[in-house]
Amino acid sequence: MDPNQRIARISAHLNPPNHLDQMCDDGSGLRRVGCRAKGGSPGFKVAILGAAGGIGQPLAMLMKMNPLVSLLHLYDVANAPGVTADISHMDTSAIVRGFLGQSQLEEALTGMDLVIIPAGVPRKPGMTRDDLFNINAGIVRTLSEAIAKCCPKAVVNVISNPVNSTVPIAAEVFKRAGTFDPKKLMGVTMLDVVRANTFVAEVMSLDPREVDVPVVGGHAGVTILPLLSQVKPPCSFTQKEIEYLTDRIQNGGTEVVEAKAGTGSATLSMAYAAVKFADACLRGLRGDANIVECAFVASHVTELPFFASKVRLGRCGIDEVYGVGPLNEYERMGLEKAKKELAGSIEKGVSSVKK
Ligand SMILES: NC(=O)C1=CN([C@@H]2O[C@H](COP(=O)(O)OP(=O)(O)OC[C@H]3O[C@@H](n4cnc5c(N)ncnc54)[C@H](O)[C@@H]3O)[C@@H](O)[C@H]2O)C=CC1
Numbered sequence: 001m002d003p004n005q006r007i008a009r010i011s012a013h014l015n016p017p018n019h020l021d022q023m024c025d026d027g028s029g030l031r032r033v034g035c036r037a038k039g040g041s042p043g044f045k046v047a048i049l050g051a052a053g054g055i056g057q058p059l060a061m062l063m064k065m066n067p068l069v070s071l072l073h074l075y076d077v078a079n080a081p082g083v084t085a086d087i088s089h090m091d092t093s094a095i096v097r098g099f100l101g102q103s104q105l106e107e108a109l110t111g112m113d114l115v116i117i118p119a120g121v122p123r124k125p126g127m128t129r130d131d132l133f134n135i136n137a138g139i140v141r142t143l144s145e146a147i148a149k150c151c152p153k154a155v156v157n158v159i160s161n162p163v164n165s166t167v168p169i170a171a172e173v174f175k176r177a178g179t180f181d182p183k184k185l186m187g188v189t190m191l192d193v194v195r196a197n198t199f200v201a202e203v204m205s206l207d208p209r210e211v212d213v214p215v216v217g218g219h220a221g222v223t224i225l226p227l228l229s230q231v232k233p234p235c236s237f238t239q240k241e242i243e244y245l246t247d248r249i250q251n252g253g254t255e256v257v258e259a260k261a262g263t264g265s266a267t268l269s270m271a272y273a274a275v276k277f278a279d280a281c282l283r284g285l286r287g288d289a290n291i292v293e294c295a296f297v298a299s300h301v302t303e304l305p306f307f308a309s310k311v312r313l314g315r316c317g318i319d320e321v322y323g324v325g326p327l328n329e330y331e332r333m334g335l336e337k338a339k340k341e342l343a344g345s346i347e348k349g350v351s352s353v354k355k
Pocket residue numbers: 049050051052053054055056075076077078118119120121122123132136139142143158159160161162163188189190191192219264265266267270
């Protein structure tokens with residue numbers, strides 16, 4: 001067969017024309033020639049929903065750099081073609097495809113192993129995460145309905161706020177569709193852990209990469225509960241340090257929202273945290289042992305149906321949900337406050353789908 005014909009045939013096979021593949025097309029039939037070498041590469045298929053946003057763009061870039069990813073689908077209701085064109089020029093192995101608007105959502109999701117959802121509006125100064133509920137609940141609901149239909153076995157990482165409600169919304173949608181698997185649905189609370197590690201390292205003059213702070217509860221205000229008594233390496237804090245650190249970790253998001261002065265919330269540190277968590281999920285799916293991270297998941301750790309705690313990630317998603325371990329009096333009081341607020345946020349999410 002003529003080499004040009006061969007290239008055109010392979011390109012057509014790898015890139016059906018209705019995708020927004022952003023390989024260069026000079027009209028000569030030589031477009032997407034790079035895909036030939038990558039077509040058979042092993043790895044996971046990952047979709048990012050909300051890929052053109054403040055989190056979505058750096059998240060897409062970092063996932064394109066992840067060697068565990070073979071196919072990266074970038075979906076958004078705006079600007080997906082531009083972001084896809086840009087990222088597809090990176091000389092890493094993952095193939096990138098873009099999908100724009102609701103009519104391409106199902107195609108974006110079909111066959112995915114992992115779906116990451118940073119779609120939705122961010123906070124402005126003076127707002128709580130719950131103030132985002134009215135808009136983001138509907139977005140997460142619609143996206144979850146499509147996931148239930150097109151990739152019901154995918155692991156789902158929910159970033160969209162308020163996480164304490166959007167994860168219960170996704171669960172309720174999956175239950176209604178008959179596809180709910182508690183092992184596969186995770187609210188991303190990794191940024192709380194990333195912040196906690198950073199702030200503890202600052203106070204104790206440690207390398208943040210060597211610090212591990214479990215953060216349990218949920219992802220808003222007092223529901224973010226750092227367990228400073230369980231920090232690794234073991235640290236002895238004064239009460240003043242405990243109060244400073246707890247307050248700073250609980251309000252880390254607000255610190256960024258105020259500094260950004262109306263232009264959004266954490267995007268770069270969130271993309272970093274989301275990739276750290278997604279990579280842990282992919283390593284778990286690959287079968288790596290002892291992958292343990294904190295996440296907001298369906299849980300029996302407390303009387304609440306959802307709770308953030310350490311989970312062990314494996315071939316099926318979550319292999320084990322760990323309890324909170326021994327707490328001191330300060331943490332026990334924090335847990336009671338967290339549970340009170342969490343109960344309302346969870347119920348709000350569930351009942352919004354039941355209505
Ligand atoms: N879990 C966490 O730790 C964190 C969560 N967040 C949350 O992440 C969300 C996104 O934040 P940013 O990226 O800064 O916002 P952004 O406004 O910069 O980007 C959101 C993107 O979602 C897209 N979008 C809107 N509706 C959509 C739909 N129906 N389907 C697909 N895409 C849709 C928009 O077009 C936009 O590109 C917010 O809800 C924010 O509160 C932010 C930081 C940390």
